[in-house]
Amino acid sequence: MTGPTGPVGPGADRLLGAEADGEEQAIEAALRPKDLGEFVGQERVREQLDLVLRAARQRGATADHVLLSGAPGLGKTTLSMIIAAEMGAPIRITSGPAIQHAGDLAAILSSLTEGEVLFLDEIHRMSRPAEEMLYMAMEDFRVDVIVGKGPGATAIPLELPPFTLVGATTRAGLLPPPLRDRFGFTGHMEFYGAPELERVIHRSARLLDVEIDAEGAIEIAGRSRGTPRIANRLLRRVRDYAQVKADGVITQEIASRALAVYDVDGRGLDRLDRAVLTALLKLFGGGPVGLSTLAVAVGEERETVEEVAEPFLVREGLLARTPRGRVGTPAAWAHLGLTPPQGTGSGGVQSGLFDG
């Protein structure tokens, strides 16, 4: 289907998606800061975590369990690896969706060594029985392994070595309170400001052996949606452009030209984001319009519009979710250089349709 700005399609370019794909993971590994000193930004979490880890080291104890919450690509995996490195401990990495049965978790827990860090990504997506096993493991370093079925089933207690669980979630609110309460420390990762993203970009450029000037880094940082993973990804695409179309050096002009080729606009919106906004403003006069209608208009699934495009548009103050549907804000009209019709569209915003 064709949207108001041309075909977007289910495979719409997600250069700005915050998830990492397979190939990217290897590059990310090379760009990961190795200790707290190298980790850019997140001052509060860094300072608090530094205290937690230092105190544990001084006591010669295993660090308390740590919960990290925040959007994808903000550095939760990186921080879990830093925790292990700072504690001089090995790390085991798994994720909630990979643990479907309590037995899967028992197998992992029983093979941990003393002091080991277990990183459990997307911890909110673990199955219920596994979650209940985790409660006991976190608190008492013990699990009950159930042998047999029905009335003849018996629980065999299994002692575990002390370990540090680092749980990561994009939605701390989705965690059941008994699980949340068992973490000794919770760090909430915020989106990064432009100066921090510039530091991430300069650091990555050094590691990738790419020459970039201050303005070039500012240009990329401004389009990175507050997310280091996206900043690193844009840097690599701009590097390609600089290498093929210029002398390899990234300046403001090169970054700007490159990102125009990749359809990333000055504010960090990509094709899908702009298609959604354009449909909302041009076809529906700024709304309110239902999510399903908006999705059909841009030729995407409801979920794609809701989960991929909208969070950033809402965060940027360009789109509002109201009880009567989606509404384009005055900032959206301004961003696309359009004039709102009199008395409708963004008028909905002024007449108090916001739901919060």
Ligand SMILES: Nc1ncnc2c1ncn2[C@@H]1O[C@H](COP(=O)(O)OP(=O)(O)OP(=O)(O)O)[C@@H](O)[C@H]1O
């Ligand atoms: N504070 C930081 N300083 C420098 N680089 C960072 C920082 N945070 C993240 N990065 C870089 O961003 C990329 C993504 O980080 P990471 O994989 O840790 O994110 P994440 O929050 O675990 O994402 P997800 O939840 O999607 O797995 C990595 O390449 C990492 O090097």
